[in-house]
Amino acid sequence: MSGPQRLTYREACRQAMREAILDDPRVFLMGEDVARYGGCYAVTKGLAEELGEERVRDTPLSESAFVGAGIGAAMDGMRPIVEIMTVNFSLLALDQLVNNAATIPHMSGGQFAVPLVVRMATGAGRQLAAQHSHSLEGWYAHVPGLKIVAPATVEDARFMLKAALADPNPVLIFEHVMLYNMEGTIPDGTASVRLEGAKVRREGGDVSLVTYGGSLFKTLDAAEALAAENIAAEVIDLRSLRPLDMATVLASVAKTHRLVVVDEGWRSGSLSAEIAARVAEEAFFELDAPPARVCSREVPVPYAAHLEQACLPQPDAIAAAARALVRPS
Amino acid sequence: MSGPQRLTYREACRQAMREAILDDPRVFLMGEDVARYGGCYAVTKGLAEELGEERVRDTPLSESAFVGAGIGAAMDGMRPIVEIMTVNFSLLALDQLVNNAATIPHMSGGQFAVPLVVRMATGAGRQLAAQHSHSLEGWYAHVPGLKIVAPATVEDARFMLKAALADPNPVLIFEHVMLYNMEGTIPDGTASVRLEGAKVRREGGDVSLVTYGGSLFKTLDAAEALAAENIAAEVIDLRSLRPLDMATVLASVAKTHRLVVVDEGWRSGSLSAEIAARVAEEAFFELDAPPARVCSREVPVPYAAHLEQACLPQPDAIAAAARALVRPS
Amino acid sequence: MSARVRLDRRQLLALLKGMKRIRAFEAKCAELYQAQKIRGFLHLYDGEEAVSVGVMQALAPEDAVVATYREHGQALARGIPMNVLMAEMYGVREGCCRGRGGSMHIFDRERRFCGGNAIVGGGLPLAVGLALAARMQGRSGLAACFFGEGAVEEGEFHESLNLAALWRLPVLFVCENNRYAMGMALERAESETDIHAKAAAYRIASEAVDGMDVVAVAAAALRAVEAVRAGEGPRFLECRTYRLRAHSMFDAQAYRPKEEVEAWRGKGPIVRFQKWLDGNGLLHPSDLAAIEAEIDGEIELAVAFAEAGTPEPVEELERFVLMEEVPA
Amino acid sequence: MSARVRLDRRQLLALLKGMKRIRAFEAKCAELYQAQKIRGFLHLYDGEEAVSVGVMQALAPEDAVVATYREHGQALARGIPMNVLMAEMYGVREGCCRGRGGSMHIFDRERRFCGGNAIVGGGLPLAVGLALAARMQGRSGLAACFFGEGAVEEGEFHESLNLAALWRLPVLFVCENNRYAMGMALERAESETDIHAKAAAYRIASEAVDGMDVVAVAAAALRAVEAVRAGEGPRFLECRTYRLRAHSMFDAQAYRPKEEVEAWRGKGPIVRFQKWLDGNGLLHPSDLAAIEAEIDGEIELAVAFAEAGTPEPVEELERFVLMEEVPA
């Protein structure tokens, strides 16, 4: 387990769960097809065989019941990891997450905690059409009582789970479907990361590109393209969507005086609006140009590849938005 | 029906439904306790007796099924008005609204429309605690394919429904629970209003206060208080949360150069963030001060009166935010 | 009166007192609501006391309880002290939830009372999870889940019963069938009105019991709890009862005839049980006086405790939105 | 072979052709998926053809159909032209949904085919609403709703059956019980595995039929449709079948033994029916040749149609997000 390792994001998620279940008898995984099928994105392959179907549980197609069961188990000594296949199906469990997981600790006057981790895939890009391509993590980031994270690197995929399980609060982990096959290197199997706090993934002094999850690598590509034009873009990976680490964002804007937020959510009411609003509120006089956003088109994502790609944030659009701020024509 | 009338918001909602059901055989109302009980906020009292239980239907406690049934009926020639008692319970029907009502017209290539109206109460203020005090209309305003309105006046409560039923798209109407007892005057029972478009409810040149729904009257109170200090606040009632009438907001900001958004939603990720972000993007150089927001505290709303009130936007906080922009100390 | 269990006089009187105590507490709450000491929604249990009192006596301290928003009876029968309960209704810091939950959200960790839930059906999945936790930790406790017949219409009922039965979890489902969900009569809301029969669709053994007969409820609950403890998986208990008062405080009750309510009042669990005790010479006048005196005294103290309560400082509003640690 | 309905030779051959047509269409789709002409999810119906073919022949043009994401068979059997279906799979503008829906979201207003739904259970409430619309408008049509046995685990199943039964709506619930929900075997997901028995919990008359026997399905469907049309309220038809291929295109099928699949392949609806027709001298070699030639020709034309398709211009991306009018 020690020494640098090269692995995929998928493998990192699997190792993290395996480690957590082996290390702590209170931890178990439940969700649809996590055991025999190996997970809808093959993330949990092999776990049930090794760890047994008591600790890696296939559930019926009952999102509300098994998410609520995770909350109940968390209230009474367990540390469940509940997998909802994708954010699209989480709408069926939203009542349990918003009205129970997020309220019980506060409503009970601190008598009960809900140390629950919920993992789900999010995002578009696989031509799965309107009902299977949502990016609704921004919705969850609106709810007090929940913590929301979006690992965008293999390292975060490998180590954020441990931090999430150590947290006494309900933590939702959003894994972008386009990241599972991505390869990356981790320092060492015993390393760790903080659950919260944004990270500067690329330094630059001309413009701040703030993003998270599946849009990080598109944004880094855009930064690379901008570099070729002598525009130094700083790329910030939010990592945690709730709470938001505004200090890191504001420090960057204080340096670059320009902000572009990149978010795969539909533009209106997306998390990008919160970031832009906070910067406008808290760093108004630092800004040399209006904040800009690159988000998804406000359309139910269509099946056809060219239409789907037209909906999503793309590197060239990100670069164009940054360019327009740095070099207004 | 003609000539000015004085009535409550509740009565206005009732008259609007009665008229719609009498005027169009395709219109019917269904929801929990709308018939025999008369509605959880007594809005539908008497309708079933007069119009019959075929047109005013009590449903079982099955939010997902009866909302989905409304969608199906709307796809095939009916014009249902579905009442979800409160937004709190709408989470149980969210999948139907987001994955069906909002996607079917686009996904089917325009073959099917969903001319559905969904009414629900929203907001806090009645000491109903965390599970019964949500303001989630901002969430719905994020979803392409839906239209979202929030009547804040008796006139809009009386006439927006007709406009919503005339619209070929799914329209969600949010009625703030604290407005039902409010009295107001309508010009005439045969008048009409537009479904979309913001309205300036009070003119002023010093600062723009943008709000909607249950916060409108708190905001008007704040404007009154500011007037006493010779601060002329312009109050804008968004009326429609999706689509947003930014032209009206931007025109006001172009005049006042200052913006305060008032929204009962939790601050982070609320609709107020979208308004502030859009103004920052589109009217950056018009702003003489950072945009400001007055929202709910990021807490599950508690039962105790003093704690609940401490959570919600209040006139003095609104006035203070405006004052700080106009007279920075 | 069915009495397939052997209850001695002391136990029988305890059942009577348990019901009277709830009735008296709630009568006081209604009074305090008019006086605006209690606000928000207030759902009274008048007529349904036999259900909580009968079921709770069958439970052990290690069992978890999931309640509804009509929960004062459930809370008192489970042993939550009346004073912290009353303080919660007052919305003061001395309340069991610091005044944050109010009538609909009573929690008491010590008594494993896992909350009143104000979303109809919302508590059922929690009970399944509590039972799963007990099973995975090798504890003997079960999870008792209370819900109304209206909750049976929600999808969560269906999902939760299937999951509990599929995994053979120790859950006692207790349906308080009081025939109405707000203004919605059972027969207007469910195509199958024999609720306990629905349990068969999940292969859950079930029983319907006269919820106005505290001894019958107690006996049925003991049988069900025994089976659950024996590892037979979940049990379903339908208690047929009636809500004698309004759904909450504002309710014209246009949806049911006054005569119906009156008829049921005559069959009320307290009058009926008291008459039976009397008839069998088990209730001495002195007992009754003593019980009532004790209850009055307890209520007086509870009100005094609540009246002396202090509002939680607004500075603490955000406390517990996020927990710093999991309570031991 | 059960044949409680009288079907003449022409009709029997139509059933055979209907099944073979679906099988051949999907075999071509799988090939085109490998060739990356079709993307996204592709859920094949191999082994389940008798269900759609048997049920659809019992429906009338005025009936509405709600489908699943495993819907090619449902769509073809309902009469959606193969060329616009194939074009939809290609994601071109000539597709029935302009290439926006793809395999999981087939809509055809003219044939009252109200969409494949990719949220398990999400179509059931729609069917209830379509039936309600027919009833309120005094139309004779019913709503036929297809769903898998996995959908039975979702709360929407429970809510929808209750509502349809309570209001006695003309809904035909058709459960395609192919024993697996992705990798989840029925007996690992539901405490009661006799699905049609669950309908009793809603007082819905139900029947379980051998879904590998097209004539049995056809006969049962006719009986059920007749009852629904007679105003008896909803009916529930469980068709016991088997999915012979992967859930979608990527699926190692580690969750079931190869032998199980092979055994079922032998009981496949097409081989079986064809053998029966043969044995009864109802299938002349020339018929078979003709059927296959027709199908091959139709597929060839469909592929050519799709290949000649044009991408929808990106400028039209936002069209129909909001409708300008309700289509007449």
Ligand SMILES: Cc1ncc(C[n+]2csc(CCOP(=O)(O)OP(=O)(O)O)c2C)c(N)n1
């Ligand atoms: C999901 C949901 N829908 C609607 C409501 C509004 N509501 C509160 S209580 C109630 C009636 C519930 O009836 P039942 O379950 O029989 O319990 P009872 O009140 O009779 O004890 C309703 C509809 C709610 N709280 N939650």
Ligand SMILES: Cc1ncc(C[n+]2csc(CCOP(=O)(O)OP(=O)(O)O)c2C)c(N)n1
């Ligand atoms: C609500 C929801 N949960 C999970 C999924 C992922 N999923 C897609 S198909 C499927 C299996 C459904 O099985 P069944 O209903 O039996 O239909 P079948 O695929 O066997 O035809 C699952 C779990 C989904 N699409 N929707």
Ligand SMILES: [Mg+2]
């Ligand atoms: Mg009830």
Ligand SMILES: [Mg+2]
């Ligand atoms: Mg299946």
